[in-house]
Amino acid sequence: xxxxxxxxxxxxxxxxxxxxVDGISFEIHEGEIFGLLxxxxxxxxxxxxxxxxxxxxxxxxxxxxxxxxAADSQKLRNLIGVQLQAAGLxxxxxxxxxxxxxxxxxxxxxxxxxxxxxxxxxxxxxxFYELSAGQQRRLVLALAVAHDPKVLFLDEPTAGLDVASRVxxxxxxxxxxxxxxxxxxATHDMAEAEDxxxxxxxxxxxxxxxxxxxxxxTATGAGLTRISIHTECDSLLHPVITFPSVxxxxxxxxxxxxxxxxxxxxxxxxxxxxxxxxxxIIDLRVERPSLEDRFLEITSRGGVR
Amino acid sequence: MKAFMNHLAFEFGTGVRNKNLLLMNYLxxxxxxxLMGFIMPAINPPFRETLIPAMVVFAILSAAMxxxxxxxxNARENxxxxxxxxxxxxxxxxxxxxxxxxxLHLLIIAFIITLSAPLLFAVTYPVDLSGFILTFIxxxxxxxxxxxxxxxxxxxxxxxxxxxxxxxxxSILLGGVMIPYSMLPGVANKLSQILPATHAMNAFxxxxxxxxxxxxxxxxxxxxxxxxxxxxxxxxxLFSWDSRNTxxxxxxxxxxxxxxxxxxxxxxxG
Numbered sequence: 001x002x003x004x005x006x007x008x009x010x011x012x013x014x015x016x017x018x019x020x021v022d023g024i025s026f027e028i029h030e031g032e033i034f035g036l037l038x039x040x041x042x043x044x045x046x047x048x049x050x051x052x053x054x055x056x057x058x059x060x061x062x063x064x065x066x067x068x069x070a071a072d073s074q075k076l077r078n079l080i081g082v083q084l085q086a087a088g089l090x091x092x093x094x095x096x097x098x099x100x101x102x103x104x105x106x107x108x109x110x111x112x113x114x115x116x117x118x119x120x121x122x123x124x125x126x127x128f129y130e131l132s133a134g135q136q137r138r139l140v141l142a143l144a145v146a147h148d149p150k151v152l153f154l155d156e157p158t159a160g161l162d163v164a165s166r167v168x169x170x171x172x173x174x175x176x177x178x179x180x181x182x183x184x185x186a187t188h189d190m191a192e193a194e195d196x197x198x199x200x201x202x203x204x205x206x207x208x209x210x211x212x213x214x215x216x217x218t219a220t221g222a223g224l225t226r227i228s229i230h231t232e233c234d235s236l237l238h239p240v241i242t243f244p245s246v247x248x249x250x251x252x253x254x255x256x257x258x259x260x261x262x263x264x265x266x267x268x269x270x271x272x273x274x275x276x277x278x279x280x281i282i283d284l285r286v287e288r289p290s291l292e293d294r295f296l297e298i299t300s301r302g303g304v305r
Numbered sequence: 306m307k308a309f310m311n312h313l314a315f316e317f318g319t320g321v322r323n324k325n326l327l328l329m330n331y332l333x334x335x336x337x338x339x340l341m342g343f344i345m346p347a348i349n350p351p352f353r354e355t356l357i358p359a360m361v362v363f364a365i366l367s368a369a370m371x372x373x374x375x376x377x378x379n380a381r382e383n384x385x386x387x388x389x390x391x392x393x394x395x396x397x398x399x400x401x402x403x404x405x406x407x408x409l410h411l412l413i414i415a416f417i418i419t420l421s422a423p424l425l426f427a428v429t430y431p432v433d434l435s436g437f438i439l440t441f442i443x444x445x446x447x448x449x450x451x452x453x454x455x456x457x458x459x460x461x462x463x464x465x466x467x468x469x470x471x472x473x474x475x476s477i478l479l480g481g482v483m484i485p486y487s488m489l490p491g492v493a494n495k496l497s498q499i500l501p502a503t504h505a506m507n508a509f510x511x512x513x514x515x516x517x518x519x520x521x522x523x524x525x526x527x528x529x530x531x532x533x534x535x536x537x538x539x540x541x542x543l544f545s546w547d548s549r550n551t552x553x554x555x556x557x558x559x560x561x562x563x564x565x566x567x568x569x570x571x572x573x574x575g
Contacts, residue, residue, distance in 0.1 A: 088388030104308035
């Protein structure tokens with residue numbers, strides 16, 4: 001049975017009369033990568049900041065490894081690692097100095113190997129303000145994981161990273177997960193959340209709009225599969241042909257894209273039509289609804305179905 | 306302790322590496338010292354007697370008032386305090402380390418001024434070195450304590466400049482650095498006792514350079530030390546981790562309590 005390491009129960013956070021988070025509850029299990037998604041202002045940052053002990057909740061309870069982040073913040077320091085969205089380092093500090101400084105406050109040996117792993121060892125004597133945005137983020141990530149935290153909070157970890165750095169970051173996340181680290185990943189990147197997360201929660205206007213595995217969440221939506229097709233003679237385009245099983249369609253360049261709940265029937269109808277017109281398929285793609293589609297569906301609807 | 310020493314070593318290096326701090330800690334005080342050293346004794350010969358303490362006081366004011374508050378405000382606004390909190394850096398370290406590193410830089414500057422002034426400008430060395438060091442430490446305490454307090458309560462960098470200049474400029478004009486206390490008119494004379502620079506110059510005269518103090522030199526030392534303790538204590542009490550600087554343990558007007566020792570001095574020191 002999965003053991004919860006992060007417990008959020010009826011959590012509420014207010015700023016004056018504005019309610020940022022309105023009584024949400026969820027658990028994150030040990031060794032899990034948990035994606036926290038939501039549009040701007042949904043309450044993600046407030047939730048993260050209260051879990052990290054930077055703010056106090058106005059209601060409900062939060063626990064990390066049995067500790068209350070607000071009351072036991074000192075004990076919590078060595079258990080959690082945090083990559084804040086804003087860099088949060090002095091501009092004149094070098095990666096090497098930062099690693100030495102933060103590790104000494106966590107009472108562990110400096111992990112200079114992480115600088116190498118994340119591709120910033122060549123810049124280890126460069127002042128922080130001279131690093132590129134991507135290098136700054138990689139340094140902050142290296143500092144967040146240097147003391148082997150049990151729970152790692154990543155806030156938009158891939159923002160500003162190039163493709164190679166993203167791949168390295170994801171590989172590091174998988175490695176940490178294999179070692180038993182629990183990761184709370186707040187991101188706007190739906191593909192990243194879908195690929196990396198075991199479960200995701202979608203916050204909307206301070207409430208929990210959906211929670212589950214990416215597969216579970218996408219399955220609960222309208223579930224329209226996307227069928228994109230390009231034929232040699234464009235027989236489906238001139239004139240545009242649609243079918244009874246298709247919910248709606250759109251045309252993008254030489255492709256016609258059908259959205260259907262009944263993929264098998266739609267495919268059969270498409271192929272029959274192509275055969276009738278003696279046309280030939282050049283490209284055919286069938287894509288199940290993505291987490292992004294489901295996210296957009298939930299956020300555009302403005303609440304939980 | 307190891308973490309504290311690492312932090313201290315980093316901050317000390319920053320005092321030289323950071324261009325603004327290099328300017329406030331070394332270039333500005335040394336430039337002003339050389340300028341005053343060449344000009345003032347020629348147009349005002351008695352200035353020779355107070356050149357060393359006056360330039361040391363100027364260096365302390367420059368490094369503390371202009372060097373400490375702004376980096377604190379920037380660090381808070383840029384989320385560095387949040388990052389420190391998450392990684393277990395105590396508030397005490399955040400406040401005490403700039404004080405120690407600034408004092409170390411000041412020791413170097415005071416050493417340079419005190420050793421070079423007799424060679425460059427034919428002024429005499431302080432007659433009582435222990436009195437000189439004591440006054441230096443007391444003035445550094447008062448200035449750094451007040452500067453840290455400004456860094457903690459100032460709402461923005463702009464406000465930091467305003468508050469710092471509110472102490473720095475009158476200190477240079479009325480604090481005995483350029484014009485002796487005894488030459489100030491009655492009201493200005495009394496009002497200048499609110500400035501740490503006035504007490505530092507008075508203590509230097511009475512305890513270090515063999516000139517008569519204008520009022521109790523030991524009283525000045527006590528006021529400087531108390532100002533330092535009040536300033537640092539209030540800074541620790543009013544410190545906020547929040548980057549928006551909105552949540553703290555008490556109202557910001559409490560910061561004015563740092564003036565209590567010098568206001569009391571205005572009544573008791575004559």
